[in-house]
Amino acid sequence: MDWKHLELELIVLRRDFHKYPESAWTEFRASAIIASYLNRLGYRQLSLGLDNIDPQSVMGRPDEAEIDRQIERAKAQLPESCADGADFIDKMQRYPGVVGVLNTGKDGPVISLRFDIDCVDVNETVLPEHRPNKECFASVNARLDHACGHDAHTAIGLGLAKSLIEKKDELRGEIRLIFQPGEEGCRGAYAMTQKGVVDGSDYFLSLHIGTGVPSGSFALNSHGHLCTTKFDACFTGRAAHAAGAPQEGKNALLAAATAAISLHAIAPHSEGSMRVNVGALSAGTGRNVIADHAVMKAETRGETQDIADYVYKRACEVINGAAAMYETEAEIIKMGSATDADGDAALAERVGAVIRKSDLFGSILNDVPATGSEDATWMMRRVQEQGGQALYMVLGSDITAPHHNGSFDIDENAMINGVRALDIIVDELAK
Amino acid sequence: MDWKHLELELIVLRRDFHKYPESAWTEFRASAIIASYLNRLGYRQLSLGLDNIDPQSVMGRPDEAEIDRQIERAKAQLPESCADGADFIDKMQRYPGVVGVLNTGKDGPVISLRFDIDCVDVNETVLPEHRPNKECFASVNARLDHACGHDAHTAIGLGLAKSLIEKKDELRGEIRLIFQPGEEGCRGAYAMTQKGVVDGSDYFLSLHIGTGVPSGSFALNSHGHLCTTKFDACFTGRAAHAAGAPQEGKNALLAAATAAISLHAIAPHSEGSMRVNVGALSAGTGRNVIADHAVMKAETRGETQDIADYVYKRACEVINGAAAMYETEAEIIKMGSATDADGDAALAERVGAVIRKSDLFGSILNDVPATGSEDATWMMRRVQEQGGQALYMVLGSDITAPHHNGSFDIDENAMINGVRALDIIVDELAK
């Protein structure tokens, strides 16, 4: 493997993804480029879009008109070099995401690796010192920015696809490269898991760049992801003239306000921390009209799945009760969800041994605390429930601003050792 | 009829009722004295207690232990002169109230007259200038006071019983003298009406003393009584240690608090005024325990029965929704109710003609606005629905303080003309 050349290729790939960021469930351009790239490498077992998704389990997907617009934009933004991209998009059946399988034809373990490909819904900074601005790969899509590093994850996934297929004959078993849409808001992993994309895996691996770990370091086991449910609650009442016929109204604004306060008053749990937040509320239209609709964006979190289930159940009771108080109807729509699977210590030890031997990193961390929620936990939990082992690692990279901030940028030179580390780990597991 | 002698007797009777006031549904002593008096006069058709009450329709009655205590007290406070009082109490079957019927044996109209007999739950003033204190007939029952004038109503009812039976032979038809328990809080009339005590009446009459009309005046038609429902809402949750296991609790205090606020936020009605009040709220016990119970005393009112129904329906929705928000159970118990029947103008005119001719009063008022709610409206409405006519009159009397105030006292000399007015009216209707 020519690692020197791959180092450059990773940067080119990452910058291309960075320039054309796509939000959850609309990563059609990225998926097309991934499919085209894997196809060119010789991955014949490719499954696209809806083939990897259980549509009943999808959360937080835009409406069909928006999907139409995004497919159109994706096609328009495809590079000339990706001649087969539009065809791949058509095969996706309106859902992004790609799974490429490397079947060695020899008995051996099934190893699944997950790379998330979506961006964040923030504006990228226009400050000239921001490297994407200086070097002309800043986002061209308004209000969208790869401010979480998934552009690097995607590039690393493609780099690994290349290194693995070159040494296919040395490997055993089956390797699945899962390019997942919609990690932001915890929207995509659950629907892929329910479709079965990690079923039968002996090992599951995922990795995140940055998150506080500096360049030159590698963390074996990021644990403590918070269980969470993201949801919208929509209240539907009946409008009426507030002075002329107030008794005719069914006040969705007051129902939502009542719910919002009591949601924050859900009793704490003695077995661990939990959170509730109603982050946004929008209700009504005219000043002199009783509001007939209200929408709140909310989320619940818990240190364990039990606590998270408790607080979400209570949230639903609060919302439905408040709706009933005002004769309104409430609909609760799940917009995202993550659970709290932890990595396997045995796998962390085994991975740690080979990574240490490799001398790729100046510092190897064992356990590092997670910094939020992550929906790869659904895949980890599924694999663990089926008897396999799972690990969520962190590839160190200096960052220029916190994740999700418009000034966020990574250390691009860190990417190559991410590929090499995964290459070594697969080697160890599939030898 | 010796009106001079009756004038004194009314004062004696009234002072006796005043000294031994009894609250709604516990007027056993008063009922015994009424029954004994009517019996002595020769009223053979007496129905007592439960015989006049539909128990399913009873509202705001104390629990059985309290009824036991009150029966015991009533018997203990009976005057020696009322030797048959205790027997009458036993025949009441734990419900007070008396209906005495004067059947003339001749064809003619059925005339029902209603007198309310209960007191108010306030302490009578101890100020020496208050006449009941000066002249030794102040309430001897703690926290109970005839501060609304029902002691006078009862005395007037008995006086009328006497005057009518003396001239029985001149009358036609049937005259019912209804001594009703529980007017305060609008608790008693509905259950009597449901039992049928006014069914078949051609005329229904009631009268109130005072209410702003001065001595020497008489008002023919007091109208505009507000429809109201009095109710308690009891929330039952589950206690839990607030620090040790808050998630185990079901917070009845927060459910009640949430309900209280939104009850006051029920939208106004464009067709007339309405009121909601949560007058009292009591919840929880220990500071560090999640409250497992809460009780609120509330009332709804409306200018018309439709508006009252609207606001009561909304109140129930608010309470049940708030209970559900906190996983608690709510029970709504009706404690009282009144509707909005208005007197018949034709009857007012007819009554006005004879009262004017009588020269009993210096001033005759036609319509006067009602000053609150009154459950005789249930009887008025029933009679009117069956084709009869009804009238709610006011007997003028100077008063020393507002009704329901511990310093309230009436002008006792006003009573005799109340009897004479009713006597004349019955004469007119039953001649």
Next chain:
Amino acid sequence: MDWKHLELELIVLRRDFHKYPESAWTEFRASAIIASYLNRLGYRQLSLGLDNIDPQSVMGRPDEAEIDRQIERAKAQLPESCADGADFIDKMQRYPGVVGVLNTGKDGPVISLRFDIDCVDVNETVLPEHRPNKECFASVNARLDHACGHDAHTAIGLGLAKSLIEKKDELRGEIRLIFQPGEEGCRGAYAMTQKGVVDGSDYFLSLHIGTGVPSGSFALNSHGHLCTTKFDACFTGRAAHAAGAPQEGKNALLAAATAAISLHAIAPHSEGSMRVNVGALSAGTGRNVIADHAVMKAETRGETQDIADYVYKRACEVINGAAAMYETEAEIIKMGSATDADGDAALAERVGAVIRKSDLFGSILNDVPATGSEDATWMMRRVQEQGGQALYMVLGSDITAPHHNGSFDIDENAMINGVRALDIIVDELAK
């Protein structure tokens, strides 16, 4: 006066205003056309824009960037025939509105007539049967529609200007034609009144078309306008990550929700009806961020100014208290206001006499109840406080849909008799 010709001119004028509707405080095109028209007629005493406005008293005006955009649009939409329009706009100093004074030079009363010129913020229907669509004068400005008839009021005002100046020599005293911006939302009259535009008037007249009065009828005295205050309440808190540092947040969403519920729970007033409505609430942005801002659009109303003052005072207390509960700051911005002045019966009688004599209308109504709030009441009250007389009349017109509905249209043939009626009334008052 050639009334036949004027009838047609009114229709042409009204259709032009209808096609280019302008919202409160942005009626620059309409004001330019009015000024140009009056100027052409010979009105030399014209005062424009800011000269008629007390800027401290302005309510509900858009921000300066929006004013810029609207001035630009107004100029672009001026007809070629109005060559001096852009100059007039420049003289307005960023505030619309025109007052034209006809000074007869002879002693006599000061008569002020007010015409409101703004449109409503609704979309005009696109249904082909709607006459403005059929006859090509539908609104070309998105989300704006003359759905209240102020296009007709403006045309009538110009028609009256024409008829009056033709018979200037027959008149005495001074006649002020006040073309007021921002009646919708009760935004403009108060600032004009505070500037003194009606000061010194002996008579004040205003008229509305439609409002339930059919074509061929005329109502002398529309009374019972509700006092109202329209206001926005803006809550400013502090954002924080809802899971990572909730204690750092100052939750503007919860402050606003708490305020909204208790605003609706303001106690009713025993002396008359009142209303509170929070019609719209918008708070927060991200689902996982504690909301740092919230804005509610609210209004309070009262049957009398005292009641309106009570409810607005209570509303301010509720908002400020709720803000303090959550460590947030609340700013309350008045967006509009009207009071409850009633027309003078003596003036109504005098006007009624001449209108009846005129035979212009098949039916003359005396008192008609007002259908909402109206800020001409500020002008009426000012004139009455200074000893003058005021009247708010209704010019009957069949309408195709309720006022403020996108399908609203008037009976254009009704306009001419509006001009003639005013002409007769001025004649009567200024002869």
Next chain:
Amino acid sequence: MDWKHLELELIVLRRDFHKYPESAWTEFRASAIIASYLNRLGYRQLSLGLDNIDPQSVMGRPDEAEIDRQIERAKAQLPESCADGADFIDKMQRYPGVVGVLNTGKDGPVISLRFDIDCVDVNETVLPEHRPNKECFASVNARLDHACGHDAHTAIGLGLAKSLIEKKDELRGEIRLIFQPGEEGCRGAYAMTQKGVVDGSDYFLSLHIGTGVPSGSFALNSHGHLCTTKFDACFTGRAAHAAGAPQEGKNALLAAATAAISLHAIAPHSEGSMRVNVGALSAGTGRNVIADHAVMKAETRGETQDIADYVYKRACEVINGAAAMYETEAEIIKMGSATDADGDAALAERVGAVIRKSDLFGSILNDVPATGSEDATWMMRRVQEQGGQALYMVLGSDITAPHHNGSFDIDENAMINGVRALDIIVDELAK
């Protein structure tokens, strides 16, 4: 020392305290017996009642009428054997509690030991199998029960007083035996600390019986007591007839309800757990009267003093803001408070060494988690701030029911080793 005899004496003492339990700030009988006992032993340096209390810092004390009643009862319940008890009570100046000082006259450390003497406000069970019932020492004071073991603490304190004075000549320095009122509800320690009773101490020791540690065990260092503030919030508004003049009311019930909900909605803290509870709420009187008063019993807790301060500060803001919303006044009265001082590891080690050597206990535990809040923490913190060391230990005892339950009873045989352990520790520290 005759430990065998003392073992029996402890049981007799404890059963006497158990039979006559006294609630916080009313422990006059217990204080009299303690003073009398110490005096008899030869403790000449006794300070009583108010001499040990800073009255400004007192929290949760009953009103003076109740103090009168309790002093009277205490005197009536004194045993004949305590002839000087009534005199001691008179010297207490209406505040209970005793500090006895053993001054050895030799240089050496100051050692303070604290024993809490109050009972819990619960009814003792009447079940016959409950030993206090079987053996005739059940509480004779209604609604009061030594259900937390402070009867044993008091007996142990007296036993220690006896053992120490017997070997006074072997000791150095000064030993303070602090018998504290009002530990329940965290009411008494703060006022003693503020008065300076532990000032100048080199060592501070306290011990609790039971709390989950079984008979035969001893725990050296109970840590993690939650910081807490107990408080009552009183809202004062203005009553008004809810139907007749609602606008005159200032609704204390709604103010309190609004506060209660938002108190529970105070945002969690990222640095540790916290709790808020409104355990009881009582508001208003009459159903048809706007409530003019409301009282809530509430508490806030935090894992650290910083968190506790945060949540108490927020609670005050919520209460005052809600009061202002309804034009009411809120008064917040602290009823109790504890902080979070932890024991000194060095002292625990030193104590552990001598306890282990003693063979008194089958099992010695090091750190055990605290089970709630404890106001000895104020004394610990004061001593530590002044450079001293502090320790809060647990004396194992099987218990028959959870603390604060009416069926709670201890293993009386465990008491003697509590005395012996303290005797050994004092020996170690004061040798």
